[in-house]
Amino acid sequence: MSESPENQEVTAYDVVVVGAGPVGQNVADRARAAGLSVAVVERELVGGECSYWACVPSKALLRPVIAVADARRVDGARQAVTGRPDTDGVFARRNRYVTDWDDSGQARLVKSIGADLFRGHGRLDCPRQVTVTRDDGTRQTLTARHAVAIATGSRPNLPDIPGIKEARPWTNRHGTDSSTVPARLAVVGGGGVGVEMATLWQGLGAQVTLLARRRLIPRLEPFAGDLVAQSLSEASADVRTGVQVTALSRPEREGPVTLTLDDGSELEADEVLFATGRTPATSDIGLGTVGLTPGSWLDVDTTCLVKDVDGDWLYALGDVNRRALLTHQGKYQARTAGDAIAARAAGRLLDDAPWGDHATTADQHAVPQVFFTDPEAAAVGLTAEQAEHAGHRITTVDLDFNAAQGANLYADGYRGHARLVVDVDREILLGATFVGPGVSELLHSATIAVAGEVPLKRLRHAIACFPTVSEIWLFLLAAYQRNQEASKIGSA
Numbered sequence: 001m002s003e004s005p006e007n008q009e010v011t012a013y014d015v016v017v018v019g020a021g022p023v024g025q026n027v028a029d030r031a032r033a034a035g036l037s038v039a040v041v042e043r044e045l046v047g048g049e050c051s052y053w054a055c056v057p058s059k060a061l062l063r064p065v066i067a068v069a070d071a072r073r074v075d076g077a078r079q080a081v082t083g084r085p086d087t088d089g090v091f092a093r094r095n096r097y098v099t100d101w102d103d104s105g106q107a108r109l110v111k112s113i114g115a116d117l118f119r120g121h122g123r124l125d126c127p128r129q130v131t132v133t134r135d136d137g138t139r140q141t142l143t144a145r146h147a148v149a150i151a152t153g154s155r156p157n158l159p160d161i162p163g164i165k166e167a168r169p170w171t172n173r174h175g176t177d178s179s180t181v182p183a184r185l186a187v188v189g190g191g192g193v194g195v196e197m198a199t200l201w202q203g204l205g206a207q208v209t210l211l212a213r214r215r216l217i218p219r220l221e222p223f224a225g226d227l228v229a230q231s232l233s234e235a236s237a238d239v240r241t242g243v244q245v246t247a248l249s250r251p252e253r254e255g256p257v258t259l260t261l262d263d264g265s266e267l268e269a270d271e272v273l274f275a276t277g278r279t280p281a282t283s284d285i286g287l288g289t290v291g292l293t294p295g296s297w298l299d300v301d302t303t304c305l306v307k308d309v310d311g312d313w314l315y316a317l318g319d320v321n322r323r324a325l326l327t328h329q330g331k332y333q334a335r336t337a338g339d340a341i342a343a344r345a346a347g348r349l350l351d352d353a354p355w356g357d358h359a360t361t362a363d364q365h366a367v368p369q370v371f372f373t374d375p376e377a378a379a380v381g382l383t384a385e386q387a388e389h390a391g392h393r394i395t396t397v398d399l400d401f402n403a404a405q406g407a408n409l410y411a412d413g414y415r416g417h418a419r420l421v422v423d424v425d426r427e428i429l430l431g432a433t434f435v436g437p438g439v440s441e442l443l444h445s446a447t448i449a450v451a452g453e454v455p456l457k458r459l460r461h462a463i464a465c466f467p468t469v470s471e472i473w474l475f476l477l478a479a480y481q482r483n484q485e486a487s488k489i490g491s492a
């Protein structure tokens, strides 16, 4: 350790990671495993948004809602369900999964891999150097011999609407840490956060109005949003698409909030939750000192090196690079980049061709995602529209799940739909979407098929067990084969 001109402590590491969410922790782990010394900087809770205000609490809260809905779909079990989930039990369960917002366990994990944890706000102050400002104002400078990895995540993007500040809207934070159920909740935004929050709070007893300017979960096949909207409506939520909020007012601090909509109507609610996308947490991390624009998403190459920065030392992983705002994709990037950092540090050649050890190819071709709504919506790869837009010659196969007996045994009168998107030239899957109860655990089979580019001729030999929901594969592949045979006869 030495001292900088301003009397700050200066410590040298091989790698400095800024942000100890799931992504920062994973890159640290991989770099340590390669024998590199690693510093990890965290300004709030070790574990990040994912552990305390996003994935983990939302799924801990949603699971009881879905479990009750699942039981209601099974005759015999339905009669045993006499009410809504018990909110005290639900919130206690959530608190256990977020360890009461105490990060000491995750901090121990970081230390257990042999990384040094620095508490405070990390900022680049020149190439390969990060200064950590602690809460008491003292500072520590960390230099990085090989890499700085930015894994600072994202924060809610609130639209600039008159009255939004006074309305004190919920974001994903209160949406996941509240222990009271508002009587009337307006949810603005029909993406992943919006549909999950609407499902959750309606299931816990709020009267939810979901306001979306387009269809729900628009990045998935259109039938996904339609089925989720239908089910939310049947659960008595008020789902309105094609509407925008133009103003908000909450004249009394403890009073209701009024939303003005672009159709001229007004809506009164006890709370309003904005789920209108994310913005990168890069406005105050010193990007200007290395020639980048503060507040911007960080554009990266396949190894997660930031483009337009000389010297192969600055990496950006997870939400901050905007490739796929999902924990599992961020962790994949972290593992890949951690290995790339180690290879570059050792002077080894990189294996960064598509699907190589140092390439995040799946970010482009095989991103899986599950929305834990009721019914669940799960998708991997390209939708039909995206595939056509990318220039593939495709055909689609669509089927309702009730074709499969396994699905009907899982839930009486099983309601769900599946679509495969097939590249007709290569006869491989480009994408798959499943919507229905319990489909989340079905998705990995499709992810393997898409990432592995498994020929459909071979996929036919991957047999699903009778009677499971996975039997839908058998019916989808048979339908594909029938369509192909019919088109051959038609063109003969």
Ligand SMILES: Cc1cc2nc3c(=O)[nH]c(=O)nc-3n(C[C@H](O)[C@H](O)[C@H](O)COP(=O)(O)OP(=O)(O)OC[C@H]3O[C@@H](n4cnc5c(N)ncnc54)[C@H](O)[C@@H]3O)c2cc1C
Pocket: 018, 019, 020, 021, 022, 023, 024, 041, 042, 043, 044, 045, 046, 047, 048, 049, 050, 051, 053, 054, 055, 056, 058, 059, 120, 121, 122, 123, 151, 152, 153, 154, 172, 176, 193, 281, 284, 285, 317, 318, 319, 320, 324, 325, 326, 327, 328, 329, 330
């Ligand atoms: C409500 C909700 C539900 C979601 N559910 C899912 C889900 O089910 N599955 C899924 O895959 N994804 C889900 N996501 C997305 C997921 O939360 C993110 O993709 C994931 O958190 C990204 O991880 P990260 O490590 O990049 O960022 P984060 O988890 O945001 O962690 C970043 C960390 O960096 C720290 N930090 C920021 N700036 C600094 C700084 N200057 N100095 C030091 N530390 C800093 C932050 O305090 C934070 O701890 C959900 C998101 C939301 C909002």
Ligand SMILES: NC(=O)c1ccc[n+]([C@@H]2O[C@H](COP(=O)([O-])OP(=O)(O)OC[C@H]3O[C@@H](n4cnc5c(N)ncnc54)[C@H](O)[C@@H]3O)[C@@H](O)[C@H]2O)c1
Pocket: 159, 188, 189, 190, 191, 192, 193, 194, 196, 211, 212, 213, 214, 218, 244, 245, 275, 276, 277, 278, 324, 325, 326, 369, 370, 371, 372
């Ligand atoms: N289970 C999961 O995997 C899961 C769950 C939740 C969120 N996430 C991820 O977290 C990220 C953030 O989710 P999100 O839902 O906040 O963002 P999003 O970008 O997925 O959706 C935001 C929605 O808000 C709409 N919107 C934007 N501005 C608006 C405005 N002014 N008025 C009305 N609507 C507006 C957009 O059209 C969009 O449909 C996403 O990338 C998502 O994939 C994942």
